[in-house]
Amino acid sequence: MTIRVGVLGSGGKVGQAVSDAVRAAADTELVAEVDKDDALSTFVDSGTEVVVDFTHPDVVMDNLQYLISQGIHAVVGTTGFDDARLDTVRSWLADSPETGVLIAPNFAIGAVLSMKFAQQAARFFDSVEVIELHHPNKADAPSGTAYRTAALIAEARKDAGVGRSPDATTTELDGARGADVDGVRVHSVRLAGLVAHQEVLLGTQGETLTIRHDSIDRTSFTPGVLLGVRAIASRPGLTVGIEPLMDL
Amino acid sequence: MTIRVGVLGSGGKVGQAVSDAVRAAADTELVAEVDKDDALSTFVDSGTEVVVDFTHPDVVMDNLQYLISQGIHAVVGTTGFDDARLDTVRSWLADSPETGVLIAPNFAIGAVLSMKFAQQAARFFDSVEVIELHHPNKADAPSGTAYRTAALIAEARKDAGVGRSPDATTTELDGARGADVDGVRVHSVRLAGLVAHQEVLLGTQGETLTIRHDSIDRTSFTPGVLLGVRAIASRPGLTVGIEPLMDL
Amino acid sequence: MTIRVGVLGSGGKVGQAVSDAVRAAADTELVAEVDKDDALSTFVDSGTEVVVDFTHPDVVMDNLQYLISQGIHAVVGTTGFDDARLDTVRSWLADSPETGVLIAPNFAIGAVLSMKFAQQAARFFDSVEVIELHHPNKADAPSGTAYRTAALIAEARKDAGVGRSPDATTTELDGARGADVDGVRVHSVRLAGLVAHQEVLLGTQGETLTIRHDSIDRTSFTPGVLLGVRAIASRPGLTVGIEPLMDL
Amino acid sequence: MTIRVGVLGSGGKVGQAVSDAVRAAADTELVAEVDKDDALSTFVDSGTEVVVDFTHPDVVMDNLQYLISQGIHAVVGTTGFDDARLDTVRSWLADSPETGVLIAPNFAIGAVLSMKFAQQAARFFDSVEVIELHHPNKADAPSGTAYRTAALIAEARKDAGVGRSPDATTTELDGARGADVDGVRVHSVRLAGLVAHQEVLLGTQGETLTIRHDSIDRTSFTPGVLLGVRAIASRPGLTVGIEPLMDL
Numbered sequence: 001m002t003i004r005v006g007v008l009g010s011g012g013k014v015g016q017a018v019s020d021a022v023r024a025a026a027d028t029e030l031v032a033e034v035d036k037d038d039a040l041s042t043f044v045d046s047g048t049e050v051v052v053d054f055t056h057p058d059v060v061m062d063n064l065q066y067l068i069s070q071g072i073h074a075v076v077g078t079t080g081f082d083d084a085r086l087d088t089v090r091s092w093l094a095d096s097p098e099t100g101v102l103i104a105p106n107f108a109i110g111a112v113l114s115m116k117f118a119q120q121a122a123r124f125f126d127s128v129e130v131i132e133l134h135h136p137n138k139a140d141a142p143s144g145t146a147y148r149t150a151a152l153i154a155e156a157r158k159d160a161g162v163g164r165s166p167d168a169t170t171t172e173l174d175g176a177r178g179a180d181v182d183g184v185r186v187h188s189v190r191l192a193g194l195v196a197h198q199e200v201l202l203g204t205q206g207e208t209l210t211i212r213h214d215s216i217d218r219t220s221f222t223p224g225v226l227l228g229v230r231a232i233a234s235r236p237g238l239t240v241g242i243e244p245l246m247d248l
Numbered sequence: 249m250t251i252r253v254g255v256l257g258s259g260g261k262v263g264q265a266v267s268d269a270v271r272a273a274a275d276t277e278l279v280a281e282v283d284k285d286d287a288l289s290t291f292v293d294s295g296t297e298v299v300v301d302f303t304h305p306d307v308v309m310d311n312l313q314y315l316i317s318q319g320i321h322a323v324v325g326t327t328g329f330d331d332a333r334l335d336t337v338r339s340w341l342a343d344s345p346e347t348g349v350l351i352a353p354n355f356a357i358g359a360v361l362s363m364k365f366a367q368q369a370a371r372f373f374d375s376v377e378v379i380e381l382h383h384p385n386k387a388d389a390p391s392g393t394a395y396r397t398a399a400l401i402a403e404a405r406k407d408a409g410v411g412r413s414p415d416a417t418t419t420e421l422d423g424a425r426g427a428d429v430d431g432v433r434v435h436s437v438r439l440a441g442l443v444a445h446q447e448v449l450l451g452t453q454g455e456t457l458t459i460r461h462d463s464i465d466r467t468s469f470t471p472g473v474l475l476g477v478r479a480i481a482s483r484p485g486l487t488v489g490i491e492p493l494m495d496l
Numbered sequence: 497m498t499i500r501v502g503v504l505g506s507g508g509k510v511g512q513a514v515s516d517a518v519r520a521a522a523d524t525e526l527v528a529e530v531d532k533d534d535a536l537s538t539f540v541d542s543g544t545e546v547v548v549d550f551t552h553p554d555v556v557m558d559n560l561q562y563l564i565s566q567g568i569h570a571v572v573g574t575t576g577f578d579d580a581r582l583d584t585v586r587s588w589l590a591d592s593p594e595t596g597v598l599i600a601p602n603f604a605i606g607a608v609l610s611m612k613f614a615q616q617a618a619r620f621f622d623s624v625e626v627i628e629l630h631h632p633n634k635a636d637a638p639s640g641t642a643y644r645t646a647a648l649i650a651e652a653r654k655d656a657g658v659g660r661s662p663d664a665t666t667t668e669l670d671g672a673r674g675a676d677v678d679g680v681r682v683h684s685v686r687l688a689g690l691v692a693h694q695e696v697l698l699g700t701q702g703e704t705l706t707i708r709h710d711s712i713d714r715t716s717f718t719p720g721v722l723l724g725v726r727a728i729a730s731r732p733g734l735t736v737g738i739e740p741l742m743d744l
Numbered sequence: 745m746t747i748r749v750g751v752l753g754s755g756g757k758v759g760q761a762v763s764d765a766v767r768a769a770a771d772t773e774l775v776a777e778v779d780k781d782d783a784l785s786t787f788v789d790s791g792t793e794v795v796v797d798f799t800h801p802d803v804v805m806d807n808l809q810y811l812i813s814q815g816i817h818a819v820v821g822t823t824g825f826d827d828a829r830l831d832t833v834r835s836w837l838a839d840s841p842e843t844g845v846l847i848a849p850n851f852a853i854g855a856v857l858s859m860k861f862a863q864q865a866a867r868f869f870d871s872v873e874v875i876e877l878h879h880p881n882k883a884d885a886p887s888g889t890a891y892r893t894a895a896l897i898a899e900a901r902k903d904a905g906v907g908r909s910p911d912a913t914t915t916e917l918d919g920a921r922g923a924d925v926d927g928v929r930v931h932s933v934r935l936a937g938l939v940a941h942q943e944v945l946l947g948t949q950g951e952t953l954t955i956r957h958d959s960i961d962r963t964s965f966t967p968g969v970l971l972g973v974r975a976i977a978s979r980p981g982l983t984v985g986i987e988p989l990m991d992l
Contacts, residue, residue: 021453109372110450110457117365117459120496124357124475126936127880133945136871136910141920166880167934176885176923176932179916187931188920190911192870193947195712201877202358203937205269206465209358210458211365216691216712217454223372248368374688375632381697384623384662389672414632415686424637424675424684427668435683436672438663440622441699443960449629451689464939464960517949605868606946606953613861613955616992620853620967698854701765702961705854706954707861713950719868744864 005229006032006048006072008040008063009055013218014077018052021222028229040066050229053078061085068092068099075228076103077221090238100232102239106145107224111198112243114213115149118200121209122153123160125202129178133189133197141188146198147181153200154182253477254280254296254320256288256311257303261466262325266300269470276477288314298477301326309333316340316347323476324351325469338486348480350487354393355472359446360491362461363397366448369457370401371408373450377426381437381445389436394446395429401448402430501725502528502544502568504559505551509714510573514548517718524725536562546725549574557581564588564595571724572599573717586734596728598735602641603720607694608739610709611645614696617705618649619656621698625674629685629693637684642694643677649696650678749973750776750792750816752807753799757962758821762796765966772973784810794973797822805829812836812843819972820847821965834982844976846983850889851968855942856987858957859893862944865953866897867904869946873922877933877941885932890942891925897944898926 005022009015010033022030032046036055040063043051050073053063057080067074069092081089081103089101106112122128130153132146142150157163164183178187196215201208224242231245239245253270257263258281270278280294284303288311291299298321301311305328315322317340329337329351337349354360370376378401380394390398405411412431426435444463449456472490479493487493501518505511506529518526528542532551536559539547546569549559553576563570565588577599585597602608618624626649628642638646653659660679674683692711697704720738727741735741749766753759754777766774776790780799784807787795794817797807801824811818813836825847833845850856866872874897876890886894901907908927922931940959945952968986975989983989 108455109452110455113365113369113372113457117361117369121361121365124361124471124494127934129933129935131875131931131933137912139912140915141913142917147917165934166936168881168883169885169932169934171884172932173886173891173923173925173930175919175921176930177919177934178922178931179918179920181917185933186917186920187875187922187933188913188916189873189875189929189931189945190871190909190913190921191873191945191947191952192910193710193712193716193950193952201933201935203935204357204468204471206468206470206937207356207358207461207463208935208937209361210460210462212458212460213455214458214689215455216689220452220454220689222454223452227372246372375686377685377687379627379683379685385664387664388667389665390669395669413686414688416633416635417637417684417686419636420684421638421643421675421677421682423671423673424682425671425686426674426683427670427672429669433685434669434672435627435674435685436665436668437625437627437681437683437697438623438661438665438673439625439697439699439704440662441702441704441958441960441964449685449687451687454689456687456689462937464937468937604951605948606951609861609865609868609953613857613865616861617857620857620971620990700853700964700967702964702966703852703854703957703959705857706956706958708954708956709951710954711951716948716950719948723868742868 002027002029003229004029004031004047004049006034006043006046006051008034008051008053011035012054014054017219017222018054018225021226025226028226043072044070048072050075050232052225052229061088064089064101065092068096068101071096071099073100073232075225075232076101077107077225086238086240093237098236100235100237100239102228102232104228104242107221107242108215109224109227110213110215111145114198114200114211115152116243116248117211118149119152119156121202122156123162125204127165127203128153129185129201131187131189131199131201133191133194135194136190136192138190142179142186146186149200150181150184150186154184250275250277251477252277252279252295252297254282254291254294254299256282256299256301259283260302262302265467265470266302266473269474273474276474291320292318296320298323298480300473300477309336312337312349313340316344316349319344319347321348321480323473323480324349325355325473334486334488341485346484348483348485348487350476350480352476352490355469355490356463357472357475358461359393359463362446362448362459363400364491364496365459366397367400367404369450370404371410373452375413375451376401377413377433377449379435379437379447379449381439381442383442384438384440386438390427390434394434397446397448398429398432398434402432498523498525499725500525500527500543500545502530502539502542502547504530504547504549507531508550510550513715513718514550514721517722521722524722539568540566544568546571546728548721548725557584560585560597561588564592564597567592567595569596569728571721571728572597573603573721582734582736589733594732596731596733596735598724598728600724600738603717603738604711605720605723606709606711607641610694610696610707611648612739612744613707614645615648615652617698618652619658621700623661623699624649625661625681625697627683627685627695627697629687629690631690632686632688634686638675638682642682645694645696646677646680646682650680746771746773747973748773748775748791748793750778750787750790750795752778752795752797755779756798758798761963761966762798762969765970769970772970787816788814792816794819794976796969796973805832808833808845809836812840812845815840815843817844817976819969819976820845821851830982830984837981842980844979844981844983846972846976848972848986851965851986852959853968853971854957854959855889858942858944858955859896860987860992861955862893863896863900865946866900867906869948871909871947872897873929873945875931875933875943877935877938879938880934880936882934886923886930890930893942893944894925894928894930898928
């Protein structure tokens with residue numbers, strides 16, 4: 001049996017990519033596409049089981065209140081969720097105990113896995129550094145993902161009582177050794193021809209482990225969305241991030 | 249307080265590397281070195297808490313019987329353990345319930361982690377392939393580690409109901425697509441200047457995840473040995489492989 | 497002063513990418529776009545100096561005969577040029593001694609450079625192997641570029657009197673060591689999430705050199721086209737491939 | 745016929761590695777080993793054709809004066825040659841017009857090639873950055889080789905009229921974007937388990953070219969020394985660096 005899926009924000013590029021992915025998968029069926037001028041009741045009328053919402057912070061809370069009230073599960077990639085918003089969603093879900101909502105800042109499975117693996121491996125190595133590589137139009141350095149990866153690594157090492165990576169540098173040309181995020185060095189490369197890439201390098205005596213993630217396409221989030229669509233019906237309540245769905 | 253460590257097989261290159269590592273670590277102390285003509289009682293006399301055994305299949309069982317009878321923990325890198333030998337060790341340990349023995353085929357932390365991560369990630373990607381790269385004096389292709397990694401990947405995908413990696417190849421120059429290990433393609437590079445390296449490549453729409461392990465030194469096993477030395481006292485009974493000690 | 501450029505085959509995806517690139521560059525100006533129903537005289541009327549032709553083997557010869565007769569330079573990416581066709585173009589150019597024509601099978605600068613560098617480096621290393629990695633919809637393995645790269649490497653080594661790469665493999669799972677192209681091993685990876693990538697690995701005692709080319713976008717040929725547009729006016733006669741324009 | 749080779753500084757680690765390499769090669773023969781207490785006349789007595797000198801700045805000039813006066817070719821890896829010293833060597837060679845001397849700061853063939861290729865490719869790409877990765881005991885960041893590579897890249901781009909790599913960074917955590925060497929960004933990674941590695945990344949629309957050099961062994965200079973030994977007899981006068989011997 002297939003899962004009956006609806007798409008909210010179906011007119012945008014992201015929404016279209018979601019619709020394409022839902023259509024292409026063998027176990028999901030696209031039953032409703034709703035854009036900003038369409039009625040949310042379309043989902044009820046079409047018997048939608050799971051709605052994917054890539055819309056806007058201004059409208060996502062109204063969307064969720066409606067969907068939860070109708071017992072329709074939701075997979076949400078819209079941004080702008082702070083603790084207050086998450087608490088509101090939890091309170092709505094308390095009144096609809098069989099409904100599941102997934103809110104995730106990052107649906108790229110490879111990104112989530114590489115962050116997780118970096119965190120797990122961090123305490124076993126003397127040294128850890130992060131290199132992130134992006135297209136030259138990016139405004140911030142390091143990337144948000146690299147910053148967060150480094151912070152998670154630093155936390156894992158601190159929890160395990162592992163000290164700073166050794167570094168005998170005494171003469172440094174300003175900036176050569178990268179940025180320092182909680183004691184973890186992060187290097188940001190900006191290069192034409194790249195999209196979004198990250199390497200975590202871990203080293204100890206005689207061996208190194210490298211975890212590299214390459215994302216070259218705006219559609220790299222769709223496998224993660226489908227993962228959420230498949231899992232959310234059997235996971236009532238609020239889930240933040242796709243990692244809990246991955247049983248790692 | 250430091251852990252009092254003894255080394256069995258102290259005359260060999262591997263034994264010496266272990267002795268060096270034990271001496272260099274802040275929390276371990278080298279209290280006894282025993283080679284083939286020395287008495288095992290040296291360990292008792294010196295108050296050894298953990299013995300590291302890199303000796304020979306011909307003598308390792310006698311070593312273990314003695315150490316277990318004296319309540320001395322053991323970390324064993326000697327090869328040749330089949331199920332029958334493991335059962336024998338377990339029966340000895342049953343009579344010494346506070347003693348711990350670790351027997352591991354591979355102490356390289358990076359190798360163990362990369363195999364584990366590959367196995368965890370395998371079911372989330374459409375495609376997986378393995379490339380291993382070694383010095384040109386290696387006799388077997390693929391390497392044992394690559395073969396085992398591919399088999400674990402294949403098993404993880406089968407358990408999750410994931411099909412074969414897609415492949416539209418219709419015209420192939422013989423061997424181009426590598427060896428087939430349970431449906432996972434494995435490529436073996438042999439190159440002067442390399443030592444022992446492995447990449448697991450996982451790909452899905454628009455993104456790839458690469459897990460690479462480089463081992464360039466025969467001493468890359470010592471951090472794993474120290475990990476075993478630190479953990480084994482609080483882990484009575486038999487432990488096979490260092491992974492259970494890593495709390496992944 | 498800018499170069500006045502016309503595009504032939506302006507209706508296709510490739511033609512549009514060329515038009516975009518010509519418009520975007522500071523030193524080129526798009527003065528004519530001609531598709532299959534338009535008259536070639538448009539180029540003369542608009543004062544076009546260089547025409548870029550990405551059309552079809554059926555029409556490209558007529559295009560070239562006209563352009564050469566009018567003294568308009570041409571940069572050609574259309575396929576299907578054999579020796580007979582090249583000779584015909586040369587004979588037309590003999591009557592128009594100031595006109596230049598560039599016909600190139602590959603405009604990706606990175607691909608051309610990596611092939612050249614592999615060829616230059618090949619004789620200095622004991623070992624050379626090639627890994628090419630592509631999306632899983634590719635029908636042939638190895639890729640044409642990898643095959644040609646390996647053949648050029650083999651030729652360079654033969655010319656320098658360098659023997660085969662050392663290889664002690666005695667036990668091989670069928671295909672593990674890749675395909676054999678004139679004695680050079682070539683490995684073909686097919687992975688979802690990839691586009692077109694190639695690594696040439698060269699190794700000698702204690703060191704390796706890796707030349708890697710990644711192409712992730714169909715527009716990666718446009719910088720090579722602009723290179724041709726800028727150079728062809730000062731290079732009368734026929735030029736085959738962009739390498740001669742690069743002064744390596 | 746083999747080349748009769750002598751080694752100066754035969755007692756040191758480097759000297760021994762040279763002796764081993766000369767012995768192992770099919771076309772060279774080790775006929776004399778001279779250390780600090782031995783007479784230089786040993787080379788004359790043994791019929792040495794080429795001497796390899798890895799000694800000390802304090803003695804190398806005396807060594808060279810003697811060797812040149814005897815018409816013995818020299819391959820020199822000893823450091824400390826400034827312009828004045830090179831001029832002195834040239835003046836001695838003027839009196840012995842058939843003798844050849846090679847003085848090279850770096851004998852690693854892969855390092856020389858990667859620097860050369862980076863320089864050749866630099867002007868064809870919008871963006872270039874350098875990442876160097878070394879063991880954590882290194883005192884300077886970036887490495888001398890990375891600094892020199894970046895400077896050569898900057899010069900090649902300047903000569904070709906190519907501007908700075910594009911970079912839209914407006915928010916930077918201090919150091920994230922690396923050091924600036926003549927407008928080329930250089931990133932220095934320090935990691936346990938590494939030896940000496942360098943990547944030059946070049947990118948333009950939709951494609952990147954990466955030139956990576958890995959050196960994992962102190963003996964990686966010996967193939968370059970043998971290259972010098974084979975070439976120097978047919979190259980009278982002073983040659984600086986091995987690149988001129990490589991016919992690139």
